[in-house]
Amino acid sequence: MLSAFLYDPIFSSKKMQRFFYGVLNMFKTTSLRQFSERNNKRILNKPNKLTLLSSASLLTLAACDETTTPMPTPTSTSTPTPTPTPTTTPTPTPTPTTTLATTPTPTPSKEATDGDDWLVGGAGDDILDGLAGADKLYGEGGIDTADYSHSDDGVKVVLDEGATVGIGGHAKGDRLFSIENVMGTAYADTITGDANNNAIWSYGGNDVLYGGAGDDTLDGGAGADELYGGDGDDILDGGLGSDILDGGDGIDTVDYSKSNDIVEVSLSNLTTTFLINADGGHAFGDTFFSIENLIGSAYNDYVFGGSSDNYIWGNDGDDRLYGQAGDDTLNGGAGADILDGGEGIDTADYSNSDEGVELILDEGSATGIGGHAAEDTLFSIENIIGSANVDTITGDANDNVIWGNDGNDHLYGGEGSDTLNGGDGNDTLEPGSDSFDDTIDGGDGFDTVELNGDGFYFKINKAANTIDITVSHTGFADSVDSITSIETFAYDYHASDMKDLYGINETFTNASTEFLTEGEFLYWLGNDAGYNYEGLG
Secondary structure, three states, X not given: OEEEEEEOHHXXXXXXXXXXXXXXXXXXXOEEEEEEOOOOOEOOOOOEOEEOXXXXXXXXXXXXXXXXXXXXXXXXXXXXXXXXXXXXXXXXOOOOOOOOOOOOOOOOOOOOOOOOOEEEOOOOOOEEOOOOOOOEEEOOOOOOEEEOOOOOOOOEEEOOOOOOXXXXXXXXXXXXXOOOEEEOOOOOOEEEXXXXXOEEEOOOOOOEEEOOOOOOEEEXXXXXXXXXXXXXXXXXXXXXXXXXXXXXXXXXXXXOOOOOOOOEEEOOOOEEEOOOOOOOOOOOOOEEEOOOEEEOOOOOOEEEOOOOOOEEEOOOOOOEEEOOOOOOEEEOOOOOOEEEOOOOOOEEEOOOOOOOOEEEOEOOEEEOEOHHHOOOEEEOOOEEEOOOOOOEEEOOOOOOEEEOOOOOOEEEOOOOOOEEEXXXXXXXXXXXXXXXXXXXXXXXXXXXXXOOOOXXXXXXXXXXXXXXXXXXXXXXXXXXEEEEOOOEEEEOOOOOOHHHHOOOOOOOOOOEEEEEOOOOEEEEOOHHHOOOOOOOO
């Protein structure tokens, strides 16, 4: 019984006549037959299997009904969600790496055969494996993957919307449409991505992987691989073997998170060596080109930055991270780490700590307490990114940038022209009683600025989108602290309504006021009542 038919404009145009494909369900298994438009005569003796995977609703029809739903036409590929690339600066908003690239589990498509199959994905993220034969793989919606992990030989695949026919193994004769990712074989593969954000994996052999444009993730697996990121911010994982890792343009990262032993890596001479055991470790014999960032192993790594601005994540283990030249960001991860920023304006990143951290900078040095900061030792560090928990972070005489992130944090700038950002949570921020100009941003939550110090003289001025507090003291130069998104002020003496000081209430419209410190009290800015200073003029 013919339960549905499907018009195919792509294959039909080559023979100057239209063909239809019918789904026959009179046998034990549903099959696909080809009919001509003229007589509806069957012209193929052998059925071709039709697989709809997660888009099975495309031909869900009642018996004897017909449809003219066209065969899916290749569309522009959607952009997959890339693994976040580590940032190199905490300003204005740090987005450090918290997720590493993961390799999908190969699963053969249910209806694939060793013949010439036509596999069509659905709206989700599909994995299509045509097995042997000259197959056509249509990913359709979502972030879709062509799987050649079951191939008995290496493959050569180019992602270019069906314009190139695959070569070798199960890819021989294949055409790919709306495919973003490719899973290679256990043999020597050559796989080329396109302008989208591609993920390309191979499972063994001496592979050559090209990311092309886009923010790509390349994983060579075991073997002496060559990985070329191309344009975009790429993540390269050569796996075991002596690999060539070339990031190309963009801010590129080498990932050793799956290494089976510790690694010693220098981004300055672009060649890696294995520290202890020459027969293990994914970094052994690797060569780098155009690499800015690095993710270490779960062991005790030694990583040295180069002359550019590097992001170095040590991962687990007692790591030693050296930023060298440039404005570097160092994330030791768990373990008792040594973070040495070297030259430049360097940042210690604790954003992925599972507990709150406590740090006191002293001329760029510190010993950490709590979470990932526990037993850490810092040298030549100017800036700190806190955790999503409750942090206590104190700056030094340098110009510090301290970012609290989530949690009810206490941030103290100390001396210097500091920038304090509480992030989410109910934070307490102290710019310090000094003659330097500080920038304070409470972020979301109910935040407090503490302005304490006997004998200091404060003047509050209305400014566009902020308020400015001028701090004076005999024998010191005045400083101007710019304050945004603060709900509460703590002073030493004086009772006043901060809404009045800002000129919001009609009873007090002055743009500034002055008072001398003595005692201690709080006043309410009224953020919950709509009096957040951010955005007010």
